[in-house]
Amino acid sequence: MTEALGARPSALPPARPLRILAVTNLWPENGSYRGIFVQRQVSALRALGHHVDVEVIAQSRGKQDYFTAAPRVRQRARQGNYDIVHVHYGMAAPAARLTGHPATVLSLYGSDINVPRQRLMTKLGWGTSRARIYVSRRLAETAGDPDGHVIPNGVNFEFFQPGDRLTIRRELGITPTAKVVLFAADPARPVKRYDLFRDVLTELRRRDDSAQELILHAEGQSQADLVRKFDAADVLLFTSQRGCEGSPTVIKEAAAMGLPVVSVDVGDVAEILDGVRPSAVVRYPAGPIEGVAHTRLVTELADRAEEILTAGRRADGRERVSWLDERLVAQRITDVYHTVLTS
Incomplete structure (x- = not known):
């Protein structure tokens, strides 16, 4: 697996901003902070100059959306002229599998690998991903994926500052x-x-x-x-x-x-x-x-x-x-995108 724990991001900014579609079943809705880390990652990528759109699966649409979202996701991916489709969480992967997009990245967070029922859904959907990102080395080892990238979620150090x-x-x-x-x-x-x-x-x-x-x-x-x-x-x-x-x-x-x-x-x-x-x-x-x-x-x-x-x-x-500053983490993720686009 490709380690990124404490790794230095590339020194140069991307040659051009990328167009990215984030597909996720983890996103804050209705006052909940569920999936706030995905939202923060999207914000950090936008701060680097990338254009990021978000397609939310399930959540307020209900669990049946896991099985009915594929046509909606496919249509959006084809109409948006995206460089990268980045799927967050394994349960969202089956809905994104049929997009036919040649540059799909899948991020895996925990229960989507650790819980057997969810791992099955994840494995059904990850077949077309060009790169997989794991938030911990242990998770990549559990998945049995020696080719995965290990990049933990970042932290906004400007926001999380000690006070009085x-x-x-x-x-x-x-x-x-x-x-x-x-x-x-x-x-x-x-x-x-x-x-x-x-x-x-x-x-x-x-x-x-x-x-x-x-x-x-x-x-x-x-x-x-x-x-x-x-x-x-x-x-x-x-x-x-x-x-x-x-x-x-x-x-x-x-x-x-x-x-x-x-x-x-x-x-x-x-x-x-x-x-x-x-x-x-x-x-x-x-x-x-x-x-x-x-x-x-x-x-x-x-x-x-x-x-x-x-x-x-x-x-x-x-x-x-x-080293977990979310800006540095966003650059590491951008490096993965460019690896996918140039491979």
């Missing part, structure tokens, strides 16, 4: 002495394992009753409010289900904000947090996570979080992950 923590805490009604543990997802999504988070938080409260939770997800909140929660928290506790993450964007955003992270070992979290201090990555136990295994996992996550809460300092992640 004391002022932000006061505005959010959080006392200066509270030890705030951030859950960076929607508790209603089972794969994010809010149940495991709560068990760890209960253990932390048993040791120190000043520990309290803060939920990152809130319907209708602004992006500015989301950033303020990173500032207000003392540690991000990431508890996603094993095998259901590719390259979680929230880990990179936390690093950019200087927020320490304690995470289970999923996706590329260990690679992203390599060298970031203080932070910790805890391996999932082998086999079912229940009984003694569950208790041990909760204890180890609580131990690592307690160490960070006790130290009370911010992490050096902003410097460590500067």
Whole structure:
């Protein structure tokens, strides 16, 4: 596979702006931030001078659109005179397969490879792609794709900048002495394992009753409010289900904000947090996570979080992950486009 972790993008800008059609089932709609990382990538590509149109599959149209979208996507691809058709997420691939476009790129994000049912849909659709981009090395290895490019999603470092923590805490009604543990997802999504988070938080409260939770997800909140929660928290506790993450964007955003992270070992979290201090990555136990295994996992996550809460300092992640600036990532993706167009 072609590695791009920390790689330097090409020094020269593209010879000309490209016309790109992004086809995706991940896109913010109706106040939701689902797929915000795809939207940000599109914005970063546009900032490089490329023309990018977006065709959204399913979402508000319903799941049946996965099976009925192909004629619509094909028509748009043929009418738009595009240099590249870039498909985001494997579930969108079958609808884009029949476009007949000679320069199709497919980005894969996690569950589209890790979940067997979705992997089947992905494999049905990726046959005509000229290049595949994986957000983590582990995901490419799981897919068994030695020819894939590994390019994690980027972060907008201008937007994700640390602010005045004391002022932000006061505005959010959080006392200066509270030890705030951030859950960076929607508790209603089972794969994010809010149940495991709560068990760890209960253990932390048993040791120190000043520990309290803060939920990152809130319907209708602004992006500015989301950033303020990173500032207000003392540690991000990431508890996603094993095998259901590719390259979680929230880990990179936390690093950019200087927020320490304690995470289970999923996706590329260990690679992203390599060298970031203080932070910790805890391996999932082998086999079912229940009984003694569950208790041990909760204890180890609580131990690592307690160490960070006790130290009370911010992490050096902003410097460590500067290579994930979304502008640099957009240039790496542009390099893939040009490889496809010249091969």
